[in-house]
Amino acid sequence: xxxxxxxxxxxxxxxxxxxxxxxxxxxxxxxxxxxxxxxxxxxxxxxxxxxxxxxxxxxxxxxxxxxxxxxxxxxxxxxxxxxxxxxxxxxxxxxxxxxxxxxxxxxxxxxxxxxxxxxxxxxxxxxxxxxxxxxxxxxxxxxxxxxxxxxxxxxxxxxxxxxxxxxxxxxxxxxxxxxxxxxxxxxxxxxxxxxxxxxxxxxxxxxxxxxxxxxxxxxxxxxxxxxxxxxxxxxxxxxxxxxxxxxxxxxxxxxxxxxxxxxxxxxxxxxxxxxxxxxxxxxxxxxxxxxxxxx
Amino acid sequence: xxxxxxxxxxxxxxxxxxxxxxxxxxxxxxxxxxxxxxxxxxxxxxxxxxxxxxxxxxxxxxxxxxxxxxxxxxxxxxxxxxxxxxxxxxxxxxxxxxxxxxxxxxxxxxxxxxxxxxxxxxxxxxxxxxxxxxxxxxxxxxxxxxxxxxxxxxxxxxxxxxxxxxxxxxxxxxxxxxxxxxxxxxxxxxxxxxxxxxxxxxxxxxxxxxxxxxxxxxxxxxxxxxxxxxxxxxxxxxxxxxxxxxxxxxxxxxxxxxxxxxxxxxxxxxxxxxxxxxxxxxxxxxxxxxxxxxxxxxxxxxxxxxxxxxxxxxxxxxxxxxxxxxxxxxxxxxxxxxxxxxxxxxxxxxxxxxxxxxxxxxxxxxxxxxxxxxxxxxxxxxxxxxxxxxxxxxxxxxxxxxxxxxxxxxxxxxxxxxxxxxxxxxxxxxxxxxxxxxxxxxxxxxxxxxxxxxxxxxxxxxxxxxxxxxxxxxxxxxxxxxxxxxxxxxxxxxxxxxxxxxxxxxxxxxxxxxxxxxxxxxxxxxxxxxxxxxxxxxxxxxxxxxxxxxxxxxxxxxxxxxxxxxxxxxxxxxxxxxxxxxxxxxxxxxxxxxxxxxxxxxxxxxxxxxxxxxxxxxxxxxxxxxxxxxxxxx
Numbered sequence: 043x044x045x046x047x048x049x050x051x052x053x054x055x056x057x058x059x060x061x062x063x064x065x066x067x068x069x070x071x072x073x074x075x076x077x078x079x080x081x082x083x084x085x086x087x088x089x090x091x092x093x094x095x096x097x098x099x100x101x102x103x104x105x106x107x108x109x110x111x112x113x114x115x116x117x118x119x120x121x122x123x124x125x126x127x128x129x130x131x132x133x134x135x136x137x138x139x140x141x142x143x144x145x146x147x148x149x150x151x152x153x154x155x156x157x158x159x160x161x162x163x164x165x166x167x168x169x170x171x172x173x174x175x176x177x178x179x180x181x182x183x184x185x186x187x188x189x190x191x192x193x194x195x196x197x198x199x200x201x202x203x204x205x206x207x208x209x210x211x212x213x214x215x216x217x218x219x220x221x222x223x224x225x226x227x228x229x230x231x232x233x234x235x236x237x238x239x240x241x242x243x244x245x246x247x248x249x250x251x252x253x254x255x256x257x258x259x260x261x262x263x264x265x266x267x268x269x270x271x272x273x274x275x276x277x278x279x280x281x282x283x284x285x286x287x288x289x290x291x292x293x294x295x296x297x298x299x300x301x302x303x304x305x306x307x308x309x310x311x312x313x314x315x316x317x318x319x320x321x322x323x324x325x326x327x328x329x330x331x332x333x334x335x336x337x
Numbered sequence: 338x339x340x341x342x343x344x345x346x347x348x349x350x351x352x353x354x355x356x357x358x359x360x361x362x363x364x365x366x367x368x369x370x371x372x373x374x375x376x377x378x379x380x381x382x383x384x385x386x387x388x389x390x391x392x393x394x395x396x397x398x399x400x401x402x403x404x405x406x407x408x409x410x411x412x413x414x415x416x417x418x419x420x421x422x423x424x425x426x427x428x429x430x431x432x433x434x435x436x437x438x439x440x441x442x443x444x445x446x447x448x449x450x451x452x453x454x455x456x457x458x459x460x461x462x463x464x465x466x467x468x469x470x471x472x473x474x475x476x477x478x479x480x481x482x483x484x485x486x487x488x489x490x491x492x493x494x495x496x497x498x499x500x501x502x503x504x505x506x507x508x509x510x511x512x513x514x515x516x517x518x519x520x521x522x523x524x525x526x527x528x529x530x531x532x533x534x535x536x537x538x539x540x541x542x543x544x545x546x547x548x549x550x551x552x553x554x555x556x557x558x559x560x561x562x563x564x565x566x567x568x569x570x571x572x573x574x575x576x577x578x579x580x581x582x583x584x585x586x587x588x589x590x591x592x593x594x595x596x597x598x599x600x601x602x603x604x605x606x607x608x609x610x611x612x613x614x615x616x617x618x619x620x621x622x623x624x625x626x627x628x629x630x631x632x633x634x635x636x637x638x639x640x641x642x643x644x645x646x647x648x649x650x651x652x653x654x655x656x657x658x659x660x661x662x663x664x665x666x667x668x669x670x671x672x673x674x675x676x677x678x679x680x681x682x683x684x685x686x687x688x689x690x691x692x693x694x695x696x697x698x699x700x701x702x703x704x705x706x707x708x709x710x711x712x713x714x715x716x717x718x719x720x721x722x723x724x725x726x727x728x729x730x731x732x733x734x735x736x737x738x739x740x741x742x743x744x745x746x747x748x749x750x751x752x753x754x755x756x757x758x759x760x761x762x763x764x765x766x767x768x769x770x771x772x773x774x775x776x777x778x779x780x781x782x783x784x785x786x787x788x789x790x791x792x793x794x795x796x797x798x799x800x801x802x803x804x805x806x807x808x809x810x811x812x813x814x815x816x817x818x819x820x821x822x823x824x825x826x827x828x829x830x831x832x833x834x835x836x837x838x839x840x841x842x843x844x845x846x847x848x849x850x851x852x853x854x855x856x857x858x859x860x861x862x863x864x865x866x867x868x869x870x871x872x873x874x875x876x877x878x879x880x881x882x883x884x885x886x887x888x889x890x891x892x893x894x895x896x897x898x899x900x901x902x903x904x905x906x907x908x909x910x911x912x913x914x915x916x917x918x919x920x921x922x923x924x925x926x927x928x929x930x931x932x933x934x935x936x937x938x939x940x941x942x943x944x945x946x947x948x949x950x951x952x953x954x955x956x957x958x959x960x961x962x963x964x965x966x967x968x969x970x971x
Contacts, residue, residue, distance in 0.1 A: 067488035067521065091491045091522070104523025109502070109536040112491065113752045132681040132752040156682045156752075175682050197682065199754070216755060241756050260756035285757070304757060 049323070053087060053100060057336075059295065059310070062322050065100030074330045076117045078141065080124040082335045086142055088114035093129050095142040099334075106142040116160045122167035126184065130157030135172055137185045148185035161201040163226065165208045171227045173198025173213060180227055192230040194218040200244035205293075206252035212271075214242035214257055222271060233271050237262060243286065249293040254314070256299060258286035264301050266315050277315025282306050290331035302328030376409050378402070378626060378634050383727040386598045386631045388663040392656065395630075399654065402627050406638045406646040407432050419443050424460040425643050431467035432647035440468070441476035448479035451487040455500040458489050459564060462504040463644050465511060466571050481519075484508060488521045493751065495551040495678060496560035498536065503564035506533035507571055534577065537568075541584055543688075545945040545960045548675035548932060550688060551712070553591065555601050555608040555619035559641040561588050562624065570651040576963065583958045583965060586655060589628060590949050592621065593662030594671050594938050595695050595704060599625030599632025600733075602722040603695045603704015606675070607715040610769050613777050614810065614850060616720075617728030628654050629662040633729060655967070660951035661937045665699040670789060671935035674942055677711050683749040692930045694787040700724050700870045701833035705792055707926065708785035710741075713750040714767055716779035719792055721868055723830035725814075732812035732852060733830060735837065737864040739796040740804045741780035742771050773803075774846065774854060776810050786917040786924070791903040795840075795863040795913040797896050805860035809839065813851030817877070823885050826855075827877075834874065836884040838865035840891055840899070861893040867904055 051070040054062040071090030078084035087094040092107030093114050107114070107129075116130040129136040134149035135157055149155045152174055159173030168184030177193040178201075196217030204210035213221040213230070220236040223229060236242070241260040248254030255267040256277075263278025264286055278284055285304040292298035297314045300321070308328050310321040378384070389395040410429035414436070415421040424447065427440045444464070451457050464472075465480055472480075491501050509529040517523045524532070543550070551557055565588060568581025595602055601621040612619040617632060623639035625632045627649060638646065672695075676688035691711050695704035705719035720736035744755035751758065762770045769775040782798045798805040811818060817829040828835040841859035848854050867884060874880040888902040898912040910918040917924045932940040933947060940947045945960035953970040 069488055069490065071490065071493075090493065102518075102523070104517060108532050109498075109539070113493065115752065133679075133687070154682070154685070197748075241754065243754065260754070287754075 049326075054322075055099070056322075059292070059298075060321070066094065066096060066103050071113075072329065073114065074116045075332045075334075076119050076127075077332075077334045078119055078124050079121045082337065084141070085334070086117045086119065086127055086129075088117045088129060093117060093127075093136070093138075093142060093145070106138070107136065107145050111136045111145055111147065115158045116173075118160045118162045118170070120162045120167055120170075121164045126162075126168070128160050128162060128170055128185065130160040130172060132156050135160065135185055135188075149188065150186070151188040152179050152190075156197065158197050158199050159201040159213070161203060161211075163208070164203060165226075169226075171201050171211065173201050173215075178213060178221070178227065178230060191228055192221065192223075194221075196241075199242060202245060202247055204247050204252070205249045206247070212245045212247060212255065214245040214259070216241045220245055220257055220271070235272075235274050236265070244288055246289060246291050248291045250291075250296060254291070256289050256291055256315070258289035258301060260285050260304075262286065264289055264299070264315050266299075268314075275315075277311070280311075280316075280318035281309055288328050288331050290333075293333055300331055302326070302331065376634075376637065377405055379636055379638075381633070383633050383729075384626075384630055386663070386665075388660065389630065395659065396653070398630055399627070400650060402630065402634075403646045403649040406627070406634070406643055409638070410643045410646075411435065414439075419446065423447070424457075424464060425640075428460060428463050428467060428647050429643055431464060431471055434471065437468070437471035438473070440464075440471070441473035444468075444472065444476040445479040448483040451483050451489070454489040455492055455497050455504070457487075458504040458508075459500045459567070460644060462507050462567065463647055466507065466567070467647060481512065484512075485519055485521055495540070495549065496554070496557040499540065499561055499564050502533040502536040502540075503568055505529050506537065506577065507567060509533065510571075510573055534574075537577070537580070541580060541960060542945075543676070544584070545587070545940075545947070546932075546943045547688060548673070548691065549588075549591075550606070550676050550678040552606045552675035552691065553595060553601065553604065553693070554606050555612045555616075555621045556639075557607060557620075558588070558592055558601070558624055559620045559639060559645065563641060563645050566645055566648055566652055570648045579963050579965075580960075582652075583960065583963070585652065586658065586956075586958055586965070587947055589624070589654065590658045590661065590938060590947065591673075591933075592624065593629065593658050594933075594935070595697070595702075596625060596629070596662055597665065597697060597702040597722055598724055598728070599629055599662075600722060600728055601625075602697070602702040602720070604693055604706040604719055605715075605717045606678070606691075606712045608717045608777070609715060610767070610777055613717055614732040614734065614812070614852075615728075615730065616722050616734050617731070622728075625662070629659060631663055633727075655949070655956050657949045657951045657954040657956045660954060661949065664951065665697065668696065668698040669936045671695045671697065671933070671938065672930050673933045673938070674930045678713075678750055680749050681752050683745055690927070690930075692926045696787070696789050698790075698870060700831065701790070701868055703787060703790050703792060703866075703868055705785050705787040708779070708783040708794065710746050710749065710779045710781045712779060713746055714762055714770055715777060717777060718779055718783065719785055719787070719794065721790075721792075721830075721833070721835060721866060723833040725831050732810075732814050732850070735810060735812060735815070735828065735830065735835060735866070736776075737794060737807050737809040737855070738776055738778065739780035739783040739794075739798060739862075740773060740775045740806065740808055741778060741782065742775070742803060746781075771803075773806075774808065776808055776854070784911070784913055786909065786911050788903060788907050788909055788919055789905050790868040791901070791905070791907070791909065792866045793863065793899050793901065793909060793911050793917075794865075795897040795899065795911060796861070797913045798860040798862075800860075802860075805858070807839070807841075807843075807855075807857040807859075807862045807864060809837070809843075809855030809857070809864060810848075811853050811855060813848075815852075819881075821881065821885070825881075825884055827881050827884070829871070829877070832871045834869045834871050834877070834880045836867040836869075836880075838889075838891075840864065840897060841893060859893075861897050863897050863899065865889075865891075865899060865901060869904055 050064045074088040096103040120126040127138040134155040137148045154175040156175040163169040179188040200214045211223040219238040220233040221230045245257035263284040288302040307320040309318045414426040509526045515526045565585040572578040620639035623642035626634035675691040701723040747758040826837045840863040843857040846854040890900040892898040896913040955968040957966040
């Protein structure tokens, strides 16, 4: 391992969308974050060492997993049972029933259990979708049993549930394009017009406009849709490269999206990707962008 | 900008580093050029390779070598220049029990800027224990504070974890009963102690039942043996102390049996672009020098070697291991089972078996694995290494590879996103990873079989692969290279005669570091190599004639296939995609390859027992009972 340079890696927070402050440990493999819906000061962070939990937005923290559950890639909290936390790890799925204090592995039924994406359905306690190496799996009993709902050739990298219609899910994969479900994740179809030749990193719904979607990936740049995914427009012009690690849509600011090209500054756009400006850092790799309620 | 009304905190999770893509650990060699001339054994004539019979003399020489390393490193500290007093110098000085005040003062400064994760943890652990009765209270407090505020990463591979959990175990022992607010990871001393112990036991269980994952590494040997020496020396729990001692013996015995005059031979899970040619130039040579005394140490004692030296007086190499490492009076075949490192994707098994074969004589050694993608990036699947009087600067090896790289390989062994990894690996110090001329790394399209000093490598490369060719390494230090009309290439390295048969047409390319590359640009391809000692033949021509006379059939389509009768009279039949046959009998890797098997080391897969024998000496490491049993056979 190794690190150099004056800047800190790990978790950053911005309260004004312009300035960022570093929180918690300097950690170059910090991948994702979720908050406890019952107390948004409690954050769970997926990182190389496992799962980090902070009760106070990073003032204090603790690694809550042990040596046998590490390299967590994604994390999701059950809105209907917020003491239940699910983490996608390279050899399965880790589940906590006590807000991260203790963990158990619960991936029975999943073949090739590498799990990059995990998402709890906000409409039902214990209903969780997992994006694994070979497909999308669903549990409806809090991870006791899993069943394959859609097979894929490559890893599913992100899963999102529509903020407008909870039956709708959107998945980005490493070689199967973008997948869409309109029936709570039971069946999936591939979105037309999305490349299956490239690795997609993530896709997002616009919380303010049900017709708007965005996805990004390696060599893909930033692609936006304003018709619910029927057609896509390339909005990469203005970014320094087409290798984009993460893209996010701001839930508060109209037309504001963020893009994180690989080893470049974090960029922001206030016209839904038509023009871009540098927002922060000079040479960074932003693994995830997450919005957390102020209270 | 208006203050957001609904969502107030925005959490990007960035990576901010110039080494943005550190997938694989880097060895941080603290080589200081100015000091090299004063390093006695590095510049002295090579030591004798004959075993030292007198145990007392052997021990004296071992301790003298330790002192040489410590004194050299301690002397690198320049009075009045604190920048020349780093962690390694402090460790050396504390081991020599000198300059504790200066070391303390400097440590207070060094603890303000910790870096390098587990590569920081184990030097600081070493210093903390050596300095228990030497360092000032302020220095100890600075160390303690660093372990609260600096967050070292756990790492992503076996050598990282051995360093990490060993040091966590020892530091939790040093500071027992402390709360979660006193440690960087928010855990208590008791939790850290329990977790690190559990991991170490898990690792030992794997290593003693199905083998190490990062097996037989030319550099990472240090990352396993140094933590085990620390555990054997400093663990208060008698079980952990015993386990450390036994694992140290285990790791060193595993190394010693596959050395030729101290040089680590054959197949390695990991080596690097320098050592793959200059076999001696590795941290492992420090250990051969320190423990066996039969080769020069690497420059700066391999960098990390100094930490072994600090407490090497607490370890006495068992004589049976010493004999195994130094006696090359008779040729032997040694086989062993290892495992791949953890496979996360693109595999149905977590750790696939690795089947290794080594044939060792006093003049040369041939070693191999079965081919395939067994490790990411730095796998070295086979080579022939010949004995040389002085290995420094000498490329005393010959081998071939089917060059390959790809995101699929990296995804298998790393939990990263796929596309950026190949370029990132190259950027971070593995410059040949995506080079067509590469001579390091495994290939999924390569299948290798070895019988004594004969080796056949077959490759059948699909159109989708990056390169459809074989690269052969022909050293600048080969005394002879003759391309024969028969299709054989005859060569001599030291006292080894070598017959190398490319299975398809080839051309030559110069190599920057000397020697030349045999480039055979054909997808269906392979290499046949037969070695022999020069003294087996009256003349060079007699050797060539003997090779030409050996029955050989080569077929490349539809799949490569070779039938060859070796110099030792064995009929080998190999076909790509099929199990090899020797004298008509199918080779059963799973059934025949024990954890260790040969004249010196033996152990069953799943057994947790290693039996070491040499002559009348016998030592048994039994992890079932945590016992070491020594015997002298009647």
